[in-house]
Amino acid sequence: MQTIDHLLSLVQNEFEKQKFNSDPIELYDPIDYTMSQGGKRIRPVLCLMGCNLFDGDLESALYPAMGIEIFHNFTLLHDDIMDNAPIRRGKETVYKKWNSNIAILSGDTMYALAYKYLIRTKSPRLSEIIEVITQTAIEICEGQQYDMNFETMEQVSIDDYLNMIRLKTAVLLGASLKIGAIIANASNEEADLMYKFGENVGMAFQLKDDLLDLYSDESKFGKKTGGDIIANKKTFLYLKAIEQADETNANKLKTLFSTLDIDNDIKVNTVKEIFNQFDVKKLTEEKMEAFYQVALGNLNQIDLSLEKKDALKKVAEILMSRDH
Amino acid sequence: MQTIDHLLSLVQNEFEKQKFNSDPIELYDPIDYTMSQGGKRIRPVLCLMGCNLFDGDLESALYPAMGIEIFHNFTLLHDDIMDNAPIRRGKETVYKKWNSNIAILSGDTMYALAYKYLIRTKSPRLSEIIEVITQTAIEICEGQQYDMNFETMEQVSIDDYLNMIRLKTAVLLGASLKIGAIIANASNEEADLMYKFGENVGMAFQLKDDLLDLYSDESKFGKKTGGDIIANKKTFLYLKAIEQADETNANKLKTLFSTLDIDNDIKVNTVKEIFNQFDVKKLTEEKMEAFYQVALGNLNQIDLSLEKKDALKKVAEILMSRDH
Structure with missing residues (x-):
C-alpha cells in the first residue's frame, strides 16, 4: 500500500503541471484560480486509494481522480452563487471576485473538464465509471436543492436532513472510492x-x-x-x-x-x-x-x-x- | 433511409413517455417544463440520421439522441440567465418563471441527465461518444464566453464572429451527426x-x-x-x-x-x-x-x-x- 502522503503528492504534482489558462481567459482564469487554490484533495486521494487497495494501476486512476476533484470544485462554484457565499478557503469565491455569469459558465466548463479527465483512464470499464459520476452528479444537485428547500421549511426531520447530507456530500466520497476500485477491476x-x-x-x-x-x-x-x-x-x-x-x-x-x-x-x-x-x-x-x-x-x-x-x-x- | 418525419416522431414519442418530474419537485419541475415544450428537435434528428445513414441500429441511437437534446436545453437554460432572456419558444424562461438559482441547478442536473441518456447506447464505442459530447460542451462554453465578451468589445472581426458561432452553435450540429455515425460504427x-x-x-x-x-x-x-x-x-x-x-x-x-x-x-x-x-x-x-x-x-x-x-x-x- 502507498501512503496517503504519497497518493496526495501524486495528485498535487499533476495538478501543478496542468494549465487551465487557455482562451478565452475570462472563462479559464476562474478555473485556474479555483484549481490552484488546493483544498484537501480528499476525493482524488480516496479514488487513488480505492484503486491501490485492489492493486490497480495508479497511473490509470490519476486523471479520473483529478476529474473527480475538478467535478467537486464545479459544484462548489455553483453552490457559492446559490448560497451567496463570499469566501471559500480564505479567498473570494469566483462569483464574488468576478460575477455570477462567470461562475455559472466556468462551472459548466469544469463539469465538462471533469469528464474529459475521467475518460483518460485506460480502464475498459469506462461506462461504469461514467455512470457512477453521472448518477452522483444528479444526486448532488438533488441534495443541494433539498438544502435550499430546508432554509424556508419550518419542519425538517432528522431523516430528511440525513438524506440531504447523504446526497449533497456523502455520495461523492463513496463514488470516489468506487471509481478507484472499478479502475483496479474490483x-x-x-x-x-x-x-x-x-x-x-x-x-x-x-x-x-x-x-x-x-x-x-x-x-x-x-x-x-x-x-x-x-x-x-x-x-x-x-x-x-x-x-x-x-x-x-x-x-x-x-x-x-x-x-x-x-x-x-x-x-x-x-x-x-x-x-x-x-x-x-x-x-x-x-x-x-x-x-x-x-x-x-x-x-x-x-x-x-x-x-x-x-x-x-x-x-x-x-x-x-x-x-x- | 427513414424519413425525417419518422426520425422526429421516434424522438417525440420517446420524450412523451419520459417523466422528468421526480423529487425534489423544485429541481425537476423546471426540467419537465423545459423538455415538454418541444422545440424543433434538430439535434436528435441529426443524431438519428447520422446513425441511419450508416445503417446503424436506431434503437441504440435513440437515447443518445435524446441526451443531446437534453444537453442542448441545458445550455439554453444557463444562457438565458446570462443573457437576461425572459422568453424562449413563446414561454417564460426558467430563470424568469422561477429564479436564477433554480435555473442554475436544474441546468446542471440536465447536463448530468444528458450523460445518463448518452450512456444508454449499446455501442462499444462509448468513450468516443463521451469524448465528442464533452469536447463539444467545452467549446460551447467558450463560444458563449466569446459572445458575452463581444458585447463590450468595440472591435470584433468577422473571423472572430465566425469562430464564436462555430463554437456556440455549429459544433453541436456536427457532434450530433458524428455521434450517430459512431453508434452505427462508421x-x-x-x-x-x-x-x-x-x-x-x-x-x-x-x-x-x-x-x-x-x-x-x-x-x-x-x-x-x-x-x-x-x-x-x-x-x-x-x-x-x-x-x-x-x-x-x-x-x-x-x-x-x-x-x-x-x-x-x-x-x-x-x-x-x-x-x-x-x-x-x-x-x-x-x-x-x-x-x-x-x-x-x-x-x-x-x-x-x-x-x-x-x-x-x-x-x-x-x-x-x-x-x-
Whole structure:
C-alpha cells in the first residue's frame, strides 16, 4: 500500500503541471484560480486509494481522480452563487471576485473538464465509471436543492436532513472510492461495498462539519465558530436539540432560528447553552460513531488484507477527527 | 433511409413517455417544463440520421439522441440567465418563471441527465461518444464566453464572429451527426466528415438566424424583427456592413450600436437602410452558400449512396431555408 502522503503528492504534482489558462481567459482564469487554490484533495486521494487497495494501476486512476476533484470544485462554484457565499478557503469565491455569469459558465466548463479527465483512464470499464459520476452528479444537485428547500421549511426531520447530507456530500466520497476500485477491476460487489463504506464515512464526515462549525478551536478552524447558527442553518445539531429539548427550549430555539435581527454573539452563546444542556455534542458524536461502525461493517465484507483495511480506516479516521 | 418525419416522431414519442418530474419537485419541475415544450428537435434528428445513414441500429441511437437534446436545453437554460432572456419558444424562461438559482441547478442536473441518456447506447464505442459530447460542451462554453465578451468589445472581426458561432452553435450540429455515425460504427474518417458537414451546415444555420432576426416575415417568425439591432448585437450582418460601408455610414452604425436610448423602430429602420444600401442580406446569403458548398465537399468525400446523400442534403436545406 502507498501512503496517503504519497497518493496526495501524486495528485498535487499533476495538478501543478496542468494549465487551465487557455482562451478565452475570462472563462479559464476562474478555473485556474479555483484549481490552484488546493483544498484537501480528499476525493482524488480516496479514488487513488480505492484503486491501490485492489492493486490497480495508479497511473490509470490519476486523471479520473483529478476529474473527480475538478467535478467537486464545479459544484462548489455553483453552490457559492446559490448560497451567496463570499469566501471559500480564505479567498473570494469566483462569483464574488468576478460575477455570477462567470461562475455559472466556468462551472459548466469544469463539469465538462471533469469528464474529459475521467475518460483518460485506460480502464475498459469506462461506462461504469461514467455512470457512477453521472448518477452522483444528479444526486448532488438533488441534495443541494433539498438544502435550499430546508432554509424556508419550518419542519425538517432528522431523516430528511440525513438524506440531504447523504446526497449533497456523502455520495461523492463513496463514488470516489468506487471509481478507484472499478479502475483496479474490483468485482461489482467489492466496488459497491467500497461505495457504501465511503458513503457512511461521508455521513460521519459531514456531521463532523456540523460539529466543527460550533465546537472547534477557532485558531485551527480558521474562522469564527457559530456561522451555522448565525445563518439559521438547520444542521444535525439544531434538529437533535429540537428533538431532545422540552417545549420551552425547543420554542426558544425555533424563535432564535427564525430571525437575523439579534446580536450574533448573544445568539450563538444562547443556542450553544441549550445545545449543551441537551448533550447535543455527545449525541452527534454518537451518530458519527454509528455511521462509522456501519462503514466498518461494509469494509469487513470485502476480502482485503488487514494491512489494507487498516490503511483505509486510517483515512476515514483522519476525515472524522480533523479539526478544520 | 427513414424519413425525417419518422426520425422526429421516434424522438417525440420517446420524450412523451419520459417523466422528468421526480423529487425534489423544485429541481425537476423546471426540467419537465423545459423538455415538454418541444422545440424543433434538430439535434436528435441529426443524431438519428447520422446513425441511419450508416445503417446503424436506431434503437441504440435513440437515447443518445435524446441526451443531446437534453444537453442542448441545458445550455439554453444557463444562457438565458446570462443573457437576461425572459422568453424562449413563446414561454417564460426558467430563470424568469422561477429564479436564477433554480435555473442554475436544474441546468446542471440536465447536463448530468444528458450523460445518463448518452450512456444508454449499446455501442462499444462509448468513450468516443463521451469524448465528442464533452469536447463539444467545452467549446460551447467558450463560444458563449466569446459572445458575452463581444458585447463590450468595440472591435470584433468577422473571423472572430465566425469562430464564436462555430463554437456556440455549429459544433453541436456536427457532434450530433458524428455521434450517430459512431453508434452505427462508421469509420473514424467518415464520422469526422459527418462532423465537418454538420459544422459547416451549422455555420450557415446560424447565419440564417442572423438574417431571420431582421428579414423574416413577422407572422411566421413569431416575434418582432430587429431584436438583434435593438440589443446592439454585433451579428454577421452588422460586421459585414461595417466592413462594406464608407466611413460616414460605418460611424453612423457604430453610434447607433452603442446606445439603447433611441426609439426602437427608428433605430431598426435606420440600420436596415444602411444594411440594404451595402447589400448585407445578399452578402450574408453568399456566405451561407459558401459554407454549404464546403459542407457538400465534406459529404462528397463520404462513401454513401446518392439516395442517402440526398436525404442529408434535404435536412441541411430545411435548416437553411427555414422561415422561423
